[in-house]
Amino acid sequence: xxxxxxxxxxxxxxxxxxxxxxxxxxxxxxxxxxxxxxxxxxxxxxxxxxxxxxxxxxxxxxxxxxxxxxxxxxxxxxxxxxxxxxxxxxxxxxxxxxxxxxxxxxxxxxxxxxxxxxxxxxxxxxxxxxxxxxxxxxxxxxxxxxxxxxxxxxxxxxxxxxxxxxxxxxxxxxxxxxxxxxxxxxxxxxxxxxxxxxxxxxxxxxxxxxxxxxxxxxxxxxxxxxxxxxxxxxxxxxxxxxxxxxxxxxxxxxxxxxxxxxxxxxxxxxxxxxxxxxxxxxxxxxxxxxxxxxxxxxxxxxxxxxxxxxxxxxxxxxxxxxxxxxxxxxxxxxxxxxxxxxxxxxxx
Amino acid sequence: xxxxxxxxxxxxxxxxxxxxxxxxxxxxxxxxxxxxxxxxxxxxxxxxxxxxxxxxxxxxxxxxxxxxxxxxxxxxxx
Numbered sequence: 001x002x003x004x005x006x007x008x009x010x011x012x013x014x015x016x017x018x019x020x021x022x023x024x025x026x027x028x029x030x031x032x033x034x035x036x037x038x039x040x041x042x043x044x045x046x047x048x049x050x051x052x053x054x055x056x057x058x059x060x061x062x063x064x065x066x067x068x069x070x071x072x073x074x075x076x077x078x079x080x081x082x083x084x085x086x087x088x089x090x091x092x093x094x095x096x097x098x099x100x101x102x103x104x105x106x107x108x109x110x111x112x113x114x115x116x117x118x119x120x121x122x123x124x125x126x127x128x129x130x131x132x133x134x135x136x137x138x139x140x141x142x143x144x145x146x147x148x149x150x151x152x153x154x155x156x157x158x159x160x161x162x163x164x165x166x167x168x169x170x171x172x173x174x175x176x177x178x179x180x181x182x183x184x185x186x187x188x189x190x191x192x193x194x195x196x197x198x199x200x201x202x203x204x205x206x207x208x209x210x211x212x213x214x215x216x217x218x219x220x221x222x223x224x225x226x227x228x229x230x231x232x233x234x235x236x237x238x239x240x241x242x243x244x245x246x247x248x249x250x251x252x253x254x255x256x257x258x259x260x261x262x263x264x265x266x267x268x269x270x271x272x273x274x275x276x277x278x279x280x281x282x283x284x285x286x287x288x289x290x291x292x293x294x295x296x297x298x299x300x301x302x303x304x305x306x307x308x309x310x311x312x313x314x315x316x317x318x319x320x321x322x323x324x325x326x327x328x329x330x331x332x333x334x335x336x337x338x339x340x341x342x343x344x345x346x347x348x
Numbered sequence: 349x350x351x352x353x354x355x356x357x358x359x360x361x362x363x364x365x366x367x368x369x370x371x372x373x374x375x376x377x378x379x380x381x382x383x384x385x386x387x388x389x390x391x392x393x394x395x396x397x398x399x400x401x402x403x404x405x406x407x408x409x410x411x412x413x414x415x416x417x418x419x420x421x422x423x424x425x426x
Contacts, residue, residue: 087397088398117361117398123392123396123398124398221414
């Protein structure tokens with residue numbers, strides 16, 4: 001039995017590509033139908049008045065929920081396919097022998113494409129450090145990987161447009177590079193838990209080359225997993241955003257979240273820390289707040305703090321890092337986020 | 349008797365991998381012992397850089413993902 005599994009024939013591959021083509025066509029068709037459909041339901045079927053508070057809020061909700069869920073599914077699928085070409089092992093091999101500086105840049109960029117979950121932070125950290133990758137370079141990776149996260153980037157793209165999503169990626173990269181370089185300069189190796197240095201370096205020799213069918217199956221699995229985890233946050237977040245969109249008066253927030261309020265950036269960073277993993281719910285709310293006068297720098301700082309300074313990851317890393325190094329890590333990242341926020345408020 | 353180890357510190361994916369492995373063992377009706385390894389010092393004895401990891405008879409077969417039931421079945425048949 002299971003001959004087809006051990007000796008994959010051409011047939012299932014053809015079938016899976018045909019299926020993929022059909023899904024792509026369906027995706028684009030539905031995506032283009034969302035706007036007219038949302039308007040028709042809100043103003044036609046429900047007889048709400050265009051321009052009224054309730055009408056605007058309902059149309060906004062009916063348009064954004066399917067749009068964001070579709071975007072998330074499609075983009076996560078593509079990103080996951082890309083990620084099957086990368087692995088922690090390959091990234092480590094690429095980083096081996098790289099010096100500070102160029103190593104930090106490369107580590108931050110690989111942080112975007114390497115499959116990573118904060119629960120794997122410890123074996124990854126040990127694997128990197130054991131093979132002689134400098135501490136600062138390792139941190140550039142560990143900062144970039146969660147910060148430039150696919151859900152955050154896709155939602156920023158869907159709700160703010162490609163410019164803000166691009167700005168977010170670039171500032172996340174710069175932050176990871178600089179924070180990693182600072183940590184590297186401080187020579188903090190003694191604050192890594194001693195058992196890490198005593199470990200035998202065996203980390204990561206498993207290297208597999210999946211077939212296309214496997215790549216597609218894995219990507220589909222991660223779409224199910226990620227969208228299954230965030231869809232409720234997306235809906236609740238967009239619902240709250242829709243209420244703000246429809247009911248909060250224009251420029252109501254200029255005073256609290258605008259450029260003039262100097263304390264808004266650090267406050268946004270502090271507020272973001274406990275909201276980890278809720279990026280999906282937070283972004284729609286933030287998007288609505290920006291319409292009402294919050295400034296982009298404050299919003300970006302908040303976003304980065306939500307995903308980049310994650311409490312669970314810090315707790316996990318505590319197993320391999322002494323408290324002093326944890327403190328430096330949090331301090332450097334928080335400072336880098338605050339500077340990014342001020343910079344954008346200043347420039348834009 | 350096959351010895352299966354699931355390497356991971358208790359994240360969701362580690363639990364899912366353990367459940368999948370148990371299911372495959374049950375369906376095949378083979379005798380196997382499934383052990384969960386949560387201690388990092390113990391986990392790092394295997395050539396692994398991402399959890400969850402699956403070890404069959406002391407050989408690491410997958411890391412950083414949840415293999416499909418068919419895949420695990422194929423490994424167990426080896």
